Amino acid sequence: MLCQLSINNFAIVRFLELDFRPGMTSITGETGAGKSIAIDALGLCLGNRADASSVRPGANKTEVSARFSLDDIPLAKRWLEDNDLELDDECILRRTIGSDGRSRAYINGNPVPLTQLKLLGQLLIGIHGQHAHHAMLKSEHQLTLLDSYANHRLLIDTVAASFQRCKQIEADLKQLEASQHERIARKQLVQYQVEELDEFDLKVDEFDEIEQEHKRLANGTELIDTCQASLDILTEGEENNIESLLNRVVSLAEDLQSYDPALSNINTMLNDALIQVQESAGELQHYLSKLELDPTHFAYLEERLSKAMQLARKHHVSPNKLAEHHLALKAELSTLDSDESKLEEIQLQVEASRAAYLSNAQKLSQSRARYAKELDKLVTQSIHELNMPKGKFTIEVNFHPEQMSANGSDNIEFMVTTNPGQPLQPISKVASGGELSRIGLGIQVITAKKVATPTLIFDEVDVGISGPTAAVVGRMLRSLGESTQVLCVTHLPQVAGNGHQHMFVDKFNKAGSTETTMKSLDREQRIQELARLLGGDTITSNTLANARELLQ
Structure with a gap:
């Protein structure tokens, strides 16, 4: 407090x-x-x-x-x-x-x-x-008053959270839908490019291999002639080939070694050289035997190489990067496909989030309807006490699922009739200023009892109230003060006299x-002040007696 x-x-x-x-x-x-x-x-x-x-x-x-x-x-x-x-x-x-x-x-x-x-x-x-009863004419304030009385904060928070989730998912859907045309156009292009590259089916590193093989076949005649000339020099020449010459030198070196063992290393190196020449000649012979100048295969390679270079130019990449570009386009196409799936998924999420929101909003609406009936009786009883004996108050709670908001989907309308025979109508169309003050004050006192706030201030809320009604208001506020600290600014002696x-x-x-x-006033000062409120500047024995009676 x-x-x-x-x-x-x-x-x-x-x-x-x-x-x-x-x-x-x-x-x-x-x-x-x-x-x-x-x-x-x-x-x-x-x-x-x-x-x-x-x-x-x-x-x-x-x-x-x-x-x-x-x-x-x-x-x-x-x-x-x-x-x-x-x-x-x-x-x-x-x-x-x-x-x-x-x-x-x-x-x-x-x-x-x-x-x-x-x-x-x-x-x-x-x-x-003092103007709170005017705010009561607004539907949103009526909703606040009902929720304050119901004190179903958890339901309100749940509805607000589900509403925010719904709005977020709808925003995601809207963003995806806004880019859908661009995404479809891009997907068509990428799909065409992928199909074209799928048909060509160039593997990673394949271009380098094709290029190398093409170069070998393009120079096939030179390879054969050069290999044969090399073999002639090494082993196959009729006179003075390297193998025969080395054989002669090895024979001479063996004779020299017999005369001087210090020349054994020379003999070993010459034998090694002879072996290297013979092995090199063998390798060349093997290579030459496998070398085929297939014009059909060469044409195939030349066509594939040309196509690879053509596609590379078309996709603005180097030929040896074309296969990697193909894989990147496939990944993009997969992403675009997943976006389509995501769009369908988010559409389902939107429906689910709306259903969750409406379920929570309906629970909140049912709670409001339940507490509205309770508040109807209390306010009707209150306005009877406040000199409106034939008055009736009721709260209409109408659920509109198409009206989604953080506060739910309800339209709240305070309905009242102040005279017998008159139908219930919206409070803004029926109540006079004084009646509105009394109804508003009754609602404020009733809802204040349900709110956990330890201190309540009523700032001239009794405007438009007088006579016996003012005494009832004073007793209502005093009763509220038994459980809650109440500060009441007033001009009515009947209200002021009820203060502790x-x-x-x-x-x-x-x-x-x-x-x-x-x-702060003591008892005698209070009597003087209440007498002033009762009689104005002229204080008589009667007004003092009335003041003492109010303090009783």
Whole structure:
């Protein structure tokens, strides 16, 4: 709950330090005194927008701090733990606004972005403003009120997550479909190229092999003539071939070795040379015997080589890279085929994600319908108490599967009849200003009981209410204050008298400067203030008696 609020140099406030207690606190004051100024200042600690106009004239900056007890607020404790912001039994939110308009925010002394103040503030305080009943005319706010009462956060989060997944998959599908024409055209081209290269069927490294074999056959005559000439020199010449000459030298070397063993190495080397010549001649003879000048095979090679070079030029690659290019095109074609399969798969995913969304949205709709009936009875009972004895309130929940959103697929309509014999109609068409205030207040009090926020602020929500109805409103707020801290800014004595405590706002001029103060009233001061609210400036014994009666 809110324990203390300190305000420095905010608007017409010089300095205020306010201590708050559990229960219902009534806040009253003269018209124009600034009864809501403490609420406005507190709003700064909750992350509301502010600018240099918030700073009191002549001051350098505005500073507002709010101290909260975290007893029985597990959500706030968990949030502080998750954000590493020094968890303790208490929490202090602080905000400063300089005369230059620059703002700084702090949680437990730690500088934080404004968004974190807002997130934590939502767990600590709920504010119901005097114009909240006007917002109730909007369908989206009616939905918020119903969901607040139902408190089915998990269902809402599930629907929101399934909606986001659905949107993401639809975006993927849209992107694939947008490129489908280009992809089909590319696939047709690649498929033609692959079929053409499949027909040619050039293997990796085959071009180099063809080129080498073509070169050999193209020079076949020269190879035969040169091989034969080499054989003649080595072994087959009629006179002075190398083999016969070496045989003669080897014979001479053997004679020399017999005379001098030191020449044995020469003999060995000459024998080795003879063997090398004979083996070389054998290899040449074998090669020559296998060498065939097949014109048909040569023509085949020449045609294949020419085709390879032609296709290489067509595909803008070198001939020896054509086979690798063929494999790359096959891989691309496979990818394009998989894209087609992926398109079909995503289309199925879209259908599945929509089905999942609609299933979750229908569960949420059923929950809303169930809690709507519960809320119908409570609000109808409430407006009966608020001097609309024949009134009836109901909530229509209509499920529209074609209307997908993060909040579900429901259209919510608050329906009301205020007089007997009249049919139920949308609240915007039926209720007068006073009736709308009473219905709105009843809904706010009922939904506030279901929300885990430990502090609730009602800022002149009783506008348009008077007489016996005001007394009922006061009792409703006091009852709410038994379980929740309630701060109520009001101008009605019947409401103010129901507060467990009472604070008075006053405005005065001092040395040409306007200043607002706020103080807690004791019992006698409360009687005087209630008498003022009852009778205006003239306080009589009757108004004092009435004031005492209100405090009973």
